[in-house]
Amino acid sequence: MGNDIPKVSFFNVLNNANRILKNPLPFHHENFEKHGDVFEVKLGFGKSVIFTRDAGFAKHMLQKQHRKYSKSSLQTKDLAKYIGEGLLTAEGEKWLKQRRLIQPAFHKKKLETLIDTITEVIREELLKIKPNKELDVFPLMSDLAFKVVAKSLFSYTDEGETISRLQHITEAAQQFLIKEIRQPYKRWWFYLTGKVKDTLTLTRESRDILNTIIEERRASKVEYNDLLDMLLASRYEDGTAMGNEQLIDEILILFTAGHETTSNALTFTLLLLAKHPEIQEKIYKEVSGDEENKSPIEQIAKYQYTKQCIEEAMRLYPPAYFSDRVAIEDDSYNHLFLKKGTTVLISFFEIHRHMNFWENPESFNPERFSPEVDKKEYSDQYFPFGLGPRMCIGNNFAMYEMILAISSMIRKYKIQTSLDSIEVKPLITLKPMEAPLTFTSR
Numbered sequence: 001m002g003n004d005i006p007k008v009s010f011f012n013v014l015n016n017a018n019r020i021l022k023n024p025l026p027f028h029h030e031n032f033e034k035h036g037d038v039f040e041v042k043l044g045f046g047k048s049v050i051f052t053r054d055a056g057f058a059k060h061m062l063q064k065q066h067r068k069y070s071k072s073s074l075q076t077k078d079l080a081k082y083i084g085e086g087l088l089t090a091e092g093e094k095w096l097k098q099r100r101l102i103q104p105a106f107h108k109k110k111l112e113t114l115i116d117t118i119t120e121v122i123r124e125e126l127l128k129i130k131p132n133k134e135l136d137v138f139p140l141m142s143d144l145a146f147k148v149v150a151k152s153l154f155s156y157t158d159e160g161e162t163i164s165r166l167q168h169i170t171e172a173a174q175q176f177l178i179k180e181i182r183q184p185y186k187r188w189w190f191y192l193t194g195k196v197k198d199t200l201t202l203t204r205e206s207r208d209i210l211n212t213i214i215e216e217r218r219a220s221k222v223e224y225n226d227l228l229d230m231l232l233a234s235r236y237e238d239g240t241a242m243g244n245e246q247l248i249d250e251i252l253i254l255f256t257a258g259h260e261t262t263s264n265a266l267t268f269t270l271l272l273l274a275k276h277p278e279i280q281e282k283i284y285k286e287v288s289g290d291e292e293n294k295s296p297i298e299q300i301a302k303y304q305y306t307k308q309c310i311e312e313a314m315r316l317y318p319p320a321y322f323s324d325r326v327a328i329e330d331d332s333y334n335h336l337f338l339k340k341g342t343t344v345l346i347s348f349f350e351i352h353r354h355m356n357f358w359e360n361p362e363s364f365n366p367e368r369f370s371p372e373v374d375k376k377e378y379s380d381q382y383f384p385f386g387l388g389p390r391m392c393i394g395n396n397f398a399m400y401e402m403i404l405a406i407s408s409m410i411r412k413y414k415i416q417t418s419l420d421s422i423e424v425k426p427l428i429t430l431k432p433m434e435a436p437l438t439f440t441s442r
């Protein structure tokens, strides 16, 4: 590791342990301000992690020299324990093989066939809004995002209970994983008290449910044109298809990767719109009036300002607020030397608020993403969906879903919040601490 990298001592980490456990972002920020865009945090027992908010360095690891880096075991082995080895958690040849196989199902043209399902789920879910009463909007967005992914996979399933059970298991496994990561010293306790076993039993149950759905579909002669049909029809280069176990891994991964990220982004966008009524009105102008004459896909194309608001919300509050990479061979970037085995944590949160690049980085200004601004001006500093070959496979899916959901809500309701300021809860993804909103019919 380059000796000239500023260091944060283990003593300093211990001294701040409580704050870091509650919310590590202010600690990261202070150190970036003090030491610059790259620093090294000592973790004791000879271990350390490099933190960076240098967008060029991020691009180097994620894109230009991606072959020299892998994800850390947190993003691969630890996560795979509950959701299996698929796109998000696999590495090397296995990942590449899966990515090649699954990528076509997420192309824009293919996604268009899912739009009616997505629109219908959004319509049904938004019926749950009770106007004129303050409600916590997070669980609502969470249900919406889960059902959108689940119904895009199995469009025919109207057994609400099966989908709810899958949602419950996905969320329970994720919550337990957070506990394991945040309290590694309690691992033995989690084993002894049977919590690990309980979680594995739950995920076994979701695998059994999915296996039944897949078997039924394989036996069926009907074409549903949903994601499951696309995944079943896909073939590896040697002409073979995915087996059930791999398919189940991939489905569990789509649930996990596609559900919480999207519900966080939707919730932050709504909170920001509630705090900026003038911006909300601009969306209302864009989306009200002629929606009956427009298909959902035409709406998505037309709602440029709505899209900008979502993009700006993900700049301020990127759901995937960090990623990490481990050097699998010696490498260097500018004057930095990275020894094989070095772990680097990339803070998308800090990159998205970097003073040297963004004007008034703390302010919510959707004009930053206006079509008049050349994309090249910000694309090197804005990574809500990551970048390089492991960039989010569901980015278009998520944008379609979010534009349709936000436009449907603003068309129907005025939204307000009693919050003075938006507080964050950084877990595996970046969540809002609270999301109280009042919807008033227009």
Ligand code: HEM
Residues within 6 Å of the ligand: 087, 088, 089, 099, 149, 253, 254, 257, 258, 259, 261, 262, 265, 318, 319, 320, 323, 324, 383, 384, 385, 386, 387, 389, 390, 391, 392, 393, 394, 395, 397, 398
């Ligand atoms: C606002 C919503 C979303 C955000 C912010 C988001 C963000 C990200 C990011 C940053 C990565 C890259 C992680 C890394 O390189 O370390 C990623 C990967 C991934 N995302 Fe998303 N995502 C979103 C929605 C979705 C949806 C809706 C799906 C699927 C239905 C999805 C599926 C995936 C998968 C499978 C990967 C792994 C890709 C690979 O490694 O090849 N995501 N996502």
